[in-house]
Amino acid sequence: MPVGATAIGVLVGLAALSALLSPILIGILMLTAFPLIGAAIGWMERWRAGLMLVDGISSPHAQLPIALSLKQRLSFRRREQASMRALGYGFVLGVLIWPLSALFAGISATILLTTLAAPIIAADDELGMGPWTLDTAGEGLLFLVLFGPVFYVFSSYLLGVIAGAEASLAKAMLGPRQEELQRNLAELRRSRLDLVDAFETERARIERHLHDGVQQRLVGLTMTLGLAELDLPDGEGRRLVVKAHSEAEAALADLRAAVRGIHPRVLVDHGLEAAVREVADRMPLPVTVQLSTTRLPPPIEAAAYFVVSEALANVAKHAQATKCEVSGWVDRERLVITIQDDGIGGARLGAGTGLTGLVTRLDALGGTLDVDSPPGGPTRLRMECPCRLGD
Amino acid sequence: MLAEDSLLLREGLASILDRAGHDVRDSVGDADTLLAVVRKEPPDVVITDVRMPPGHSDEGLRAAAAIRAELPAIGILVLSQYVADAYLSTLLETTTGGIGYLLKDRVGHVTEFLESLDRVANGGTVVDPEVVRQLLARRRNDGPLAALTPRELEVLALMAEGRVNASIAEQLVVSEAAVRKHVGNIFAKLRLEEGLDRRVSAVLTYLRG
Numbered sequence: 185m186p187v188g189a190t191a192i193g194v195l196v197g198l199a200a201l202s203a204l205l206s207p208i209l210i211g212i213l214m215l216t217a218f219p220l221i222g223a224a225i226g227w228m229e230r231w232r233a234g235l236m237l238v239d240g241i242s243s244p245h246a247q248l249p250i251a252l253s254l255k256q257r258l259s260f261r262r263r264e265q266a267s268m269r270a271l272g273y274g275f276v277l278g279v280l281i282w283p284l285s286a287l288f289a290g291i292s293a294t295i296l297l298t299t300l301a302a303p304i305i306a307a308d309d310e311l312g313m314g315p316w317t318l319d320t321a322g323e324g325l326l327f328l329v330l331f332g333p334v335f336y337v338f339s340s341y342l343l344g345v346i347a348g349a350e351a352s353l354a355k356a357m358l359g360p361r362q363e364e365l366q367r368n369l370a371e372l373r374r375s376r377l378d379l380v381d382a383f384e385t386e387r388a389r390i391e392r393h394l395h396d397g398v399q400q401r402l403v404g405l406t407m408t409l410g411l412a413e414l415d416l417p418d419g420e421g422r423r424l425v426v427k428a429h430s431e432a433e434a435a436l437a438d439l440r441a442a443v444r445g446i447h448p449r450v451l452v453d454h455g456l457e458a459a460v461r462e463v464a465d466r467m468p469l470p471v472t473v474q475l476s477t478t479r480l481p482p483p484i485e486a487a488a489y490f491v492v493s494e495a496l497a498n499v500a501k502h503a504q505a506t507k508c509e510v511s512g513w514v515d516r517e518r519l520v521i522t523i524q525d526d527g528i529g530g531a532r533l534g535a536g537t538g539l540t541g542l543v544t545r546l547d548a549l550g551g552t553l554d555v556d557s558p559p560g561g562p563t564r565l566r567m568e569c570p571c572r573l574g575d
Numbered sequence: 576m577l578a579e580d581s582l583l584l585r586e587g588l589a590s591i592l593d594r595a596g597h598d599v600r601d602s603v604g605d606a607d608t609l610l611a612v613v614r615k616e617p618p619d620v621v622i623t624d625v626r627m628p629p630g631h632s633d634e635g636l637r638a639a640a641a642i643r644a645e646l647p648a649i650g651i652l653v654l655s656q657y658v659a660d661a662y663l664s665t666l667l668e669t670t671t672g673g674i675g676y677l678l679k680d681r682v683g684h685v686t687e688f689l690e691s692l693d694r695v696a697n698g699g700t701v702v703d704p705e706v707v708r709q710l711l712a713r714r715r716n717d718g719p720l721a722a723l724t725p726r727e728l729e730v731l732a733l734m735a736e737g738r739v740n741a742s743i744a745e746q747l748v749v750s751e752a753a754v755r756k757h758v759g760n761i762f763a764k765l766r767l768e769e770g771l772d773r774r775v776s777a778v779l780t781y782l783r784g
Binding site for chain 1: 576581583584587588590594608631632633640656657660661662679680682683685686688707754
């Protein structure tokens with residue numbers, strides 16, 4: 185209750201002061217700061233509600249980046265709708281709720297106290313209670329026994345109702361609105377997308393680093409070794425150089441395979457279909473590829489590519505399949521890819537399949553991965569993902 | 576004419592070519608300079624990396640296609656850190672031979688590399704065995720190649736690598752006469768016109784799938 189009184193006191197005082205000063209600039213400046221007072225009231229009231237309500241009231245204010253200065257923060261908070269709402273709440277609390285609940289509380293307290301004291305008062309004096317006049321201690325006691333509990337229950341109920349109404353009002357005015365909840369959701373999604381994007385950039389950086397550095401040096405090494413082979417006469421020395429040459433080539437091949445797993449070049453240059461075909465060609469079993477998709481944003485292409493290559497690797501490793509089929513198409517702005525084999529089935533997500541990480545990655549893009557793999561087979565994987573980022 | 580953005584490899588290539596008595600007229604580090612220099616004074620053969628500045632994507636390949644369109648007489652040997660048949664179509668769109676596409680690793684096998692370079696200079700086609708392997712794995716079931724027997728496909732794949740009949744015979748452990756018979760059958764089945772370089776045409780048919 186004193187919060188309401190304080191709030192209205194502060195508001196009225198400041199408003200009067202600002203009005204008084206409004207002819208000069210400082211008064212207008214003070215008026216513009218009112219939403220901030222609203223934000224402060226909101227903050228305090230939410231804290232107070234947290235003491236009474238089981239799950240409290242969550243903040244409607246947007247999360248601000250840490251990098252902002254105090255001034256930027258204040259100016260953002262000042263423009264937020266939630267601050268204005270909190271200010272309005274402070275006003276309603278001060279003018280309406282607080283006087284009303286103070287009045288009810290006062291009346292209830294008076295009636296209850298008088299009832300409690302009825303036997304004592306009635307002993308000395310006569311006491312008018314509604315239609316009755318009590319003038320002995322016995323009558324007072326009778327009144328207390330008959331009406332005391334009723335009054336007590338009634339006034340408690342009334343105060344409960346007022347407190348409840350106040351809490352609902354606080355929740356409605358101080359809590360986040362639907363669009364603010366949605367904004368929070370969008371922020372969450374965006375930050376996950378940022379994360380996926382950062383991974384993608386980092387992979388590209390690593391690939392570039394390997395390509396420009398290690399790979400070039402190894403190729404240079406094979407060239408030098410090749411030239412050395414030409415000059416050396418047959419013998420142990422030449423045999424060793426030839427061996428070193430083929431070892432350098434093996435290292436290059438390994439490096440190429442590693443790079444393919446990090447950030448495949450074909451995917452970047454030629455898109456999903458070419459890259460998937462390339463993976464398919466590498467498989468020990470025949471893989472049919474039917475993809476009819478255009479170029480998609482890089483994170484989506486990358487996610488789809490890694491899902492297919494991981495799925496195919498699993499088919500080759502575990503499914504005992506004789507053939508496999510990869511199909512992909514775009515349906516209502518969603519990329520759908522299925523991978524089906526004729527193997528033994530029993531596959532599931534999780535348990536070190538390597539697909540678990542990809543599910544997280546898809547999830548951040550708003551996509552899904554489903555596995556249908558009854559024991560005895562066949563296994564069918566279905567991946568779906570929106571074709572645009574941030575959908 | 577040499578285009579390669581890594582100084583190390585450019586020097587390496589230049590020294591290999593020097594040794595073989597080739598004259599390296601220019602060496603450049605990016606695709607734009609490559610095009611400018613080639614237009615000004617066309618060389619016999621251009622050796623270019625696929626991935627070059629500024630975009631570090633497939634600039635070299637696109638430069639090669641542009642050179643092919645403007646100056647079809649220049650042989651083009653494309654080198655790459657990494658080969659995939661997807662890149663081949665870019666090269667083959669405008670080409671009638673005189674083209675090569677090899678992994679950089681092959682340069683280290685100096686003698687074979689120089690042979691490949693000669694073949695490209697003479698209007699032949701050389702495709703990295705790795706790409707040929709990918710093409711074989713594709714198992715295309717339609718198109719003109721469907722008429723060929725598996726053996727004939729094998730012979731054609733080796734032709735695509737730029738091998739001559741003797742080398743194909745050695746690889747397949749058959750007589751050179753047998754290879755000639757297969758090659759004749761391939762030409763017949765692919766209905767290649769007399770007059771053109773049928774060996775090149777056959778290989779191109781194969782590569783285009």
